[in-house]
Amino acid sequence: MERRVRVRFAPSPTGPLHIGGVRTALYNYLFARQHGGDLIFRIEDTDSGRFVPGAEEYIIESFKWLGIKFDEGVSFGGAKGPYRQSERRDIYRRYVKQLLDGGHAYLAFDTPEELNAKRAEIENFQYDASTRMSMRNSLSMSKEEVDSLLASGVQYVVRFKVTPGEDVHVDDIIRGDVTINSSIIDDKVLYKSADDLPTYHLANIVDDHLMEVTHVIRGEEWLPSAPLHVLLYRAFGWADTQPRFAHLPLLLKPVGNGKLSKRDGDKLGFPVFPLEWHDPVSGEVSSGYREKGYLPEAVVNFLALLGWNPGEGHDELMSLDEMVQLFDLSKCSKNGAKFDYVKAAWFNHQYLIRRNDEEWVPAFDKLLREQGISATARQEAEVVRMMKSKVIEYVDGENNKKKRNISFVSDLWPLTEFFFRAPVTFDREDKFVRKSWTESSADEMRRMAAVLASVDDFTVDGMKPVVDAWVEQQGIKPWNAWRVCLVGKGQGPDMYELAAFLGKEETLRRMQYAIDTLC
RNA sequence: GGCGCUUUCGUCUAGCGGCUAGGACACAUGCCUCUCACGCAUGGAACACGGGUUCGAUUCCCGUAGGCGCUACCA
Numbered sequence: 001m002e003r004r005v006r007v008r009f010a011p012s013p014t015g016p017l018h019i020g021g022v023r024t025a026l027y028n029y030l031f032a033r034q035h036g037g038d039l040i041f042r043i044e045d046t047d048s049g050r051f052v053p054g055a056e057e058y059i060i061e062s063f064k065w066l067g068i069k070f071d072e073g074v075s076f077g078g079a080k081g082p083y084r085q086s087e088r089r090d091i092y093r094r095y096v097k098q099l100l101d102g103g104h105a106y107l108a109f110d111t112p113e114e115l116n117a118k119r120a121e122i123e124n125f126q127y128d129a130s131t132r133m134s135m136r137n138s139l140s141m142s143k144e145e146v147d148s149l150l151a152s153g154v155q156y157v158v159r160f161k162v163t164p165g166e167d168v169h170v171d172d173i174i175r176g177d178v179t180i181n182s183s184i185i186d187d188k189v190l191y192k193s194a195d196d197l198p199t200y201h202l203a204n205i206v207d208d209h210l211m212e213v214t215h216v217i218r219g220e221e222w223l224p225s226a227p228l229h230v231l232l233y234r235a236f237g238w239a240d241t242q243p244r245f246a247h248l249p250l251l252l253k254p255v256g257n258g259k260l261s262k263r264d265g266d267k268l269g270f271p272v273f274p275l276e277w278h279d280p281v282s283g284e285v286s287s288g289y290r291e292k293g294y295l296p297e298a299v300v301n302f303l304a305l306l307g308w309n310p311g312e313g314h315d316e317l318m319s320l321d322e323m324v325q326l327f328d329l330s331k332c333s334k335n336g337a338k339f340d341y342v343k344a345a346w347f348n349h350q351y352l353i354r355r356n357d358e359e360w361v362p363a364f365d366k367l368l369r370e371q372g373i374s375a376t377a378r379q380e381a382e383v384v385r386m387m388k389s390k391v392i393e394y395v396d397g398e399n400n401k402k403k404r405n406i407s408f409v410s411d412l413w414p415l416t417e418f419f420f421r422a423p424v425t426f427d428r429e430d431k432f433v434r435k436s437w438t439e440s441s442a443d444e445m446r447r448m449a450a451v452l453a454s455v456d457d458f459t460v461d462g463m464k465p466v467v468d469a470w471v472e473q474q475g476i477k478p479w480n481a482w483r484v485c486l487v488g489k490g491q492g493p494d495m496y497e498l499a500a501f502l503g504k505e506e507t508l509r510r511m512q513y514a515i516d517t518l519c
Numbered sequence: 520g521g522c523g524c525u526u527u528c529g530u531c532u533a534g535c536g537g538c539u540a541g542g543a544c545a546c547a548u549g550c551c552u553c554u555c556a557c558g559c560a561u562g563g564a565a566c567a568c569g570g571g572u573u574c575g576a577u578u579c580c581c582g583u584a585g586g587c588g589c590u591a592c593c594a
Contacts, residue, residue: 012593012594014593044594046594047594050594112591124590126521155592156592157592159592172524179523180522184521184590189591194592195592199591200594219588220524220525220588221587221594222588222594223524224522224523224524224588224590247524249587250587250588252587254530258586259587305531308532309532309533311532311534312533312534313542314542316531316532316542334525334526335525335526336525336586338530338531339530340530340531340545343544345544346543353557389556389557389558390556390557391555391556391557402545403555403556404545405557406556432554432555436553478553480553481553483553489555490554491554491555492554493555494553495553
């Protein structure tokens with residue numbers, strides 16, 4: 001029987017959504033769309049102690065920005081709710097009882113202190129078949145003892161009774177058959193009476209079953225506990241509808257070893273969160289892709305390619321819809337991917353240059369306002385048109401000077417200041433200035449200024465024929481010196497375009513100023 | 520320590536027994552040119568190691584080494 005494909009993304013609201021989580025959600029989304037199935041958004045808040053206010057809203061807003069849409073779940077509605085685990089207590093209680101009644105679980109009264117003492121006493125202590133009879137639980141104690149403890153209201157947990165010595169197989173879509181012997185699995189805590197909440201493992205299996213999830217696509221960190229989950233499905237009698245698993249490789253640090261962390265982002269200057277996050281307790285602010293000027297299409301495209309790619313003959317630049325067509329879980333790579341933030345910037349560059357110049361304006365305008373400059377939208381779009389193909393210099397993590405394309409609207413500022421502010425000083429040591437401003441330059445500029453002054457139509461089309469003719473007749477090459485006058489350095493667009501943008505008055509003013517100060 | 524996953528250019532990866540081991544990012548060079556660029560062209564750059572299996576291994580199997588993860592009353 002073919003079941004309708006249903007997948008879920010189930011974060012824990014313990015803080016901002018990590019970029020690795022975004023990728024997991026993205027793969028779930030691509031898979032769901034491709035199979036005409038459903039994507040569920042579930043909140044796994046079974047650890048009341050780690051709840052962070054605002055995290056849930058943050059996650060929802062992140063996906064909204066990224067264009068990843070859910071079909072049901074928290075804030076999206078649906079028939080299988082509630083989708084917040086803290087609101088499903090009565091459901092979990094029922095299933096805990098089922099396990100208890102079936103002899104698949106038992107009550108344990110060991111306090112955290114007792115457990116710690118045990119761990120200190122026995123090296124590599126594991127709560128399992130080999131040790132549970134020496135612990136305080138409903139298996140080792142008499143029924144009377146247990147009942148009296150329960151009656152006294154003492155706290156307890158429910159542990160899963162794992163039968164040792166059996167090879168448990170997990171059929172993973174990405175990794176194939178993964179086998180773990182049940183002897184190395186401990187009697188996991190499934191439920192805590194202290195807060196009347198299950199742990200991840202129990203809640204996860206119960207919810208996935210009840211929500212009719214068909215495929216569990218999650219990070220590799222869950223692979224070791226997948227056999228436990230298989231055992232739970234079996235204990236519940238749900239083995240026939242157990243979801244298929246796919247464990248995704250992790251995102252690693254760009255340099256060095258280890259998994260990607262917020263620290264790496266801070267150090268190398270790239271965000272690890274989709275949106276800027278203001279921590280409600282520490283007050284710390286973490287940068288986000290959106291605020292840094294990344295386009296959501298670029299983030300999604302870049303992320304999708306970290307661990308998957310469409311194979312030979314396909315362009316790496318893909319829209320969400322194209323990815324839906326091409327995505328293939330079985331073609332995901334098995335090993336962790338270093339987070340290449342330079343390529344992320346390249347993707348942003350690609351999507352940015354495909355946008356109309358007008359679409360750059362709001363962000364560019366914001367940039368200019370921060371510098372105390374006001375310009376018309378028309379002017380701003382003009383500057384964008386002239387400058388968006390330029391490159392910017394930057395310093396990388398190892399303090400090397402590097403160059404890269406304009407990848408963000410904010411890259412524009414250092415390259416466009418001269419459009420709005422006339423050069424004040426000239427660096428005579430600068431290679432370009434030294435080479436371009438010779439002893440004849442002042443005189444040439446004076447004469448050129450006179451020619452420009454005679455031009456009535458001060459547009460590119462209006463001045464170019466006049467000036468070109470004059471230049472040819474004079475047999476000189478005045479452009480670099482002219483650039484020194486108007487820009488002050490070896491940067492900027494075509495000189496006629498610049499002059500047209502500045503207008504006749506400003507152009508002549510800057511020329512006169514340069515002549516006066518450079519002589 | 521135990522258990523599991525993993526290993527192709529600097530990075531992301533293609534490859535599913537026979538290929539000059541392909542692409543993208545990054546890097547270098549050339550062309551273009553009024554600057555810096557863009558663009559275009561070109562180039563350098565990889566199968567961790569050791570055993571098998573096979574007529575033949577990057578590809579399959581086993582070790583070794585490295586990397587990653589898990590090992591909580593966190594997810």
